[in-house]
Amino acid sequence: MPFLSIYIHIVWTTKNFTPLLPDKISREKLKHHILTNAKSKSIFINQLAIQKDHCHCLLSLSHDQNISKIVQLLKGESSRWLNSEQLLAHKFEWQKEYYAVSVSLSHKERVMEYIKNQDEHHRKKTFSEEYENFTRKYGFKKLDD
Numbered sequence: 001m002p003f004l005s006i007y008i009h010i011v012w013t014t015k016n017f018t019p020l021l022p023d024k025i026s027r028e029k030l031k032h033h034i035l036t037n038a039k040s041k042s043i044f045i046n047q048l049a050i051q052k053d054h055c056h057c058l059l060s061l062s063h064d065q066n067i068s069k070i071v072q073l074l075k076g077e078s079s080r081w082l083n084s085e086q087l088l089a090h091k092f093e094w095q096k097e098y099y100a101v102s103v104s105l106s107h108k109e110r111v112m113e114y115i116k117n118q119d120e121h122h123r124k125k126t127f128s129e130e131y132e133n134f135t136r137k138y139g140f141k142k143l144d145d
Contacts, residue, residue: 001063002063004060004061005060006060006102007046007059007060007061007103007104007105007108007111008059008060008061008100008101008103009056009058009100009101009102009111010057010058010059010067010071010098010099010100011054011056011098011099012054012057012071012094012095012097012098013053013055013094013095013131014053014093014094015093015095016095017095017127017128017131018053020052020088020090020092020093021050021051021052021088021092022052026088027050029085030050030078030081030082030087031048031049033078033081034050037073037074037077037078037081038059038073042062042065043059043065043070043073043074044060045057045058045059046059046060046108046112047112047115047116048115049115049116049118051119051122051127056115056118057115058103058108058111058115071098078094079092079093079094099138099140101138
């Protein structure tokens with residue numbers, strides 16, 4: 001059996017960055033659903049935070065998983081669930097793009113705290129500012145570039 005220690009910080013957004021998840025109750029229900037669904041698919045999520053217009057997730061990869069498939073499972077199933085449960089007054093969609101970066105074991109706890117404290121973080125910095133910093137820090141090209 002392979003022994004792996006691979007942590008990935010993934011960020012994905014709502015369609016067109018629209019704040020489709022405005023209330024904390026629906027976000028908490030979605031968070032619970034994503035965590036339950038992930039566990040049933042042997043996806044180990046270390047930390048998850050859902051905001052009005054985006055989601056942060058720190059997860060551990062196992063030897064037979066890849067990032068693309070995990071993101072597809074998490075995003076696709078959660079949007080299907082949200083729409084079938086009719087928790088929102090509108091159709092829900094995630095944006096197709098996402099960001100994923102590796103996290104060293106020495107930074108794991110710091111990233112978990114960062115994700116856990118998203119509400120506080122966004123009182124100081126908007127998601128738009130965070131998005132710009134993230135793309136610049138990791139050298140990502142945005143779709144409109």
